[in-house]
Amino acid sequence: MEDIQEFSEVKFQGIKINYLYICKRKLWLFSKNITFESTSDKVLLGKVLHEYSYPKENTKEVLIDNLVMIDILSDGSIREVKYSSKMKEADIMQVVYYLYYLKQKGIQKQGIINYPKEKRKEVLELTPEYKEKVKQALKEIEEITTKPIPPPAQKQKICKSCAYFEFCWG
Amino acid sequence: MQKSLYLTSNGRLRRHENTLYFETEVEKRSIDIENVEQIHIFGEVDLNTKALNYISQYGIVLHFYNYYGFYAGSFLPRKKNVSGDVVVRQALHYLDREKRLFLAYCFVESAVYHMMRNLRERKEAEAFLIAIEDEWGKGRFNISNIAELMGLEGRIRNIYYQSFNQFLPEDFAMEKREKRPPTNPINALISFGNSLIYSHTLSQIYQTQLDPTISFLHEPSEKRFSLSLDISEIFKPLIVDTVIFKLLNNRQISLEHFDEDLNYCYLNQEGKKIFIKEFQSKLETTVRHRQLNRNVSYKGFIRLECYKLIKHFIGDQVYSPLKAWW
Numbered sequence: 082m083e084d085i086q087e088f089s090e091v092k093f094q095g096i097k098i099n100y101l102y103i104c105k106r107k108l109w110l111f112s113k114n115i116t117f118e119s120t121s122d123k124v125l126l127g128k129v130l131h132e133y134s135y136p137k138e139n140t141k142e143v144l145i146d147n148l149v150m151i152d153i154l155s156d157g158s159i160r161e162v163k164y165s166s167k168m169k170e171a172d173i174m175q176v177v178y179y180l181y182y183l184k185q186k187g188i189q190k191q192g193i194i195n196y197p198k199e200k201r202k203e204v205l206e207l208t209p210e211y212k213e214k215v216k217q218a219l220k221e222i223e224e225i226t227t228k229p230i231p232p233p234a235q236k237q238k239i240c241k242s243c244a245y246f247e248f249c250w251g
Numbered sequence: 252m253q254k255s256l257y258l259t260s261n262g263r264l265r266r267h268e269n270t271l272y273f274e275t276e277v278e279k280r281s282i283d284i285e286n287v288e289q290i291h292i293f294g295e296v297d298l299n300t301k302a303l304n305y306i307s308q309y310g311i312v313l314h315f316y317n318y319y320g321f322y323a324g325s326f327l328p329r330k331k332n333v334s335g336d337v338v339v340r341q342a343l344h345y346l347d348r349e350k351r352l353f354l355a356y357c358f359v360e361s362a363v364y365h366m367m368r369n370l371r372e373r374k375e376a377e378a379f380l381i382a383i384e385d386e387w388g389k390g391r392f393n394i395s396n397i398a399e400l401m402g403l404e405g406r407i408r409n410i411y412y413q414s415f416n417q418f419l420p421e422d423f424a425m426e427k428r429e430k431r432p433p434t435n436p437i438n439a440l441i442s443f444g445n446s447l448i449y450s451h452t453l454s455q456i457y458q459t460q461l462d463p464t465i466s467f468l469h470e471p472s473e474k475r476f477s478l479s480l481d482i483s484e485i486f487k488p489l490i491v492d493t494v495i496f497k498l499l500n501n502r503q504i505s506l507e508h509f510d511e512d513l514n515y516c517y518l519n520q521e522g523k524k525i526f527i528k529e530f531q532s533k534l535e536t537t538v539r540h541r542q543l544n545r546n547v548s549y550k551g552f553i554r555l556e557c558y559k560l561i562k563h564f565i566g567d568q569v570y571s572p573l574k575a576w577w
Contacts, residue, residue, distance in 0.1 A: 114334035115460055115561065119310070230566040248562070250542050251555040 095149050097222050098178045098215070102171035105225050105232045107245055112226035121244035127164045134162055134197045149182055158191040159183070166196045166203075167239070173205060174218060180207040181215045253288035255451070255534070257527050259520060264290075264298040266305040284309050289454045291447075293320060293523060312457055314450040319432075319517040322446040325476075327457055334460040340564040341465050348396075354563075354570065355397055355468035358484045359404045361572035363387050365488035366411045368575060369496070379414030383407050397468065411488075419499050422506050432515045437495075439509060439516045443523070444491035445483070447530055452486065452553055453479040459557040482556055485573055490549055494529050503529070538577050 100108040110116070118124040131152065135141070140154040153160035161176050176192040183190055184207060192205035205211075225232065234240075234249040243249075258264075262275035271282040284305075289312040306313065307328030315323040344350040363383070370380040390403040412428050415437065419425075423437045433439040453476050456463045466477035474480060498504040508522030518526060537546035540555075547555065556573055563570035 113336040113565070114332065115337060115565070116332055119331060120458060233567070247543060247545075247547075247551075247555060248558045251540065251547075251558055 109231040375417040
């Protein structure tokens with residue numbers, strides 16, 4: 082019960098959990114709708130991958146509560162499709178957040194991350210540790226996105242393939 | 252890079268199934284819609300809502316110019332990247348007198364810097380360069396409002412345009428800058444070039460979260476998209492004027508490329524084509540960016556100015572206008 086109450090106060094799009102682990106500045110900018118994905122080739126590649134992988138699945142891109150977008154939904158599992166496993170921790174947290182979210186609604190499933198280009202997959206369960214981590218992450222997202230100014234840019238290796246690269250460093 | 256498409260002939264834009272065509276009396280050309288960012292329409296072109304709806308799906312901006320090559324207006328598809336937060340903060344910078352003056356000053360500073368840059372290499376114009384440096388050096392510290400800033404900018408621009416006579420062919424002598432209507436070839440060229448840079452800047456603003464109607468140097472009431480006028484100030488000397496110098500000094504454009512009627516002078520179709528070609532190749536020219544360590548086109552630099560403004564508005568980084576270092 083306590084879980085549900087806390088949860089209803091902080092609900093976020095799954096991508097925000099992902100961004101929390103990739104770049105807190107990106108998270109802040111994204112939360113203010115300052116996005117540049119539409120002009121990024123990398124983002125286009127990801128989109129195409131989503132569209133063309135797993136053509137036989139018919140429950141693709143399921144939007145729950147107008148908030149959480151599940152790539153592929155099936156009886157026992159939810160699946161998230163990612164272009165590369167470079168940001169594995171962020172991907173894992175995104176999927177366990179979905180599992181956590183669904184559990185609040187009384188739905189229990191297994192999580193799978195597919196990396197079709199690498200022909201790899203990651204299978205996940207919502208363990209108590211992950212549950213704690215998700216709760217912590219939600220709090221952190223709340224803190225970051227309510228700040229009046231964005232966290233300063235910090236150069237990371239992934240900056241150069243980010244849609245925000247020219248925004249942050251130009 | 253996404254392309255700009257210029258339609259200088261008359262014809263019809265038509266969607267047939269999932270392809271966009273430009274049909275003229277002599278040919279039917281398909282347009283690679285995925286790779287088009289903006290379409291500039293100079294000719295007499297018909298199009299219907301079917302075509303417009305298709306064009307807007309791809310977020311393509313249409314810019315229209317009248318018979319004389321002056322900017323008439325734009326069709327901007329429904330904007331995808333809107334940030335209420337950015338707009339509110341942009342407006343706050345307009346409402347605060349000090350904050351507005353700061354940004355207006357930045358635009359003028361960069362414009363003057365680029366004007367001086369254009370003259371620096373020209374021995375013939377040395378006296379004018381010195382005059383501008385003098386005017387700017389004295390005036391810049393005595394500005395307390397936008398009107399004074401505009402006055403200073405006007406005086407500098409006068410000197411700047413006067414200097415053109417020193418290094419441009421005699422046919423293109425400039426007595427004074429006349430806008431509406433331009434009565435001689437050099438004024439016609441400047442007006443045409445400024446129309447182009449204005450619409451290109453609008454296209455770049457459109458790709459960001461900035462609101463093109465909230466401006467700082469120009470009054471927001473002056474023109475519909477006055478932020479485009481503000482940002483254009485930076486790029487007029489950097490892009491438009493250098494294109495004009497090149498076309499005239501290489502004799503690519505001569506008096507035969509102009510039509511005149513009743514105190515009115517404008518580029519003819521052939522002239523427009525030559526100008527657009529050079530202008531577009533300038534926009535695509537790249538320069539190594541020092542921080543990004545990437546090649547950035549002149550068009551890209553317009554976009555980067557927009558990014559810098561957003562960063563300024565959200566309190567991330569104080570705006571520092573472009574000063575070409577190459």
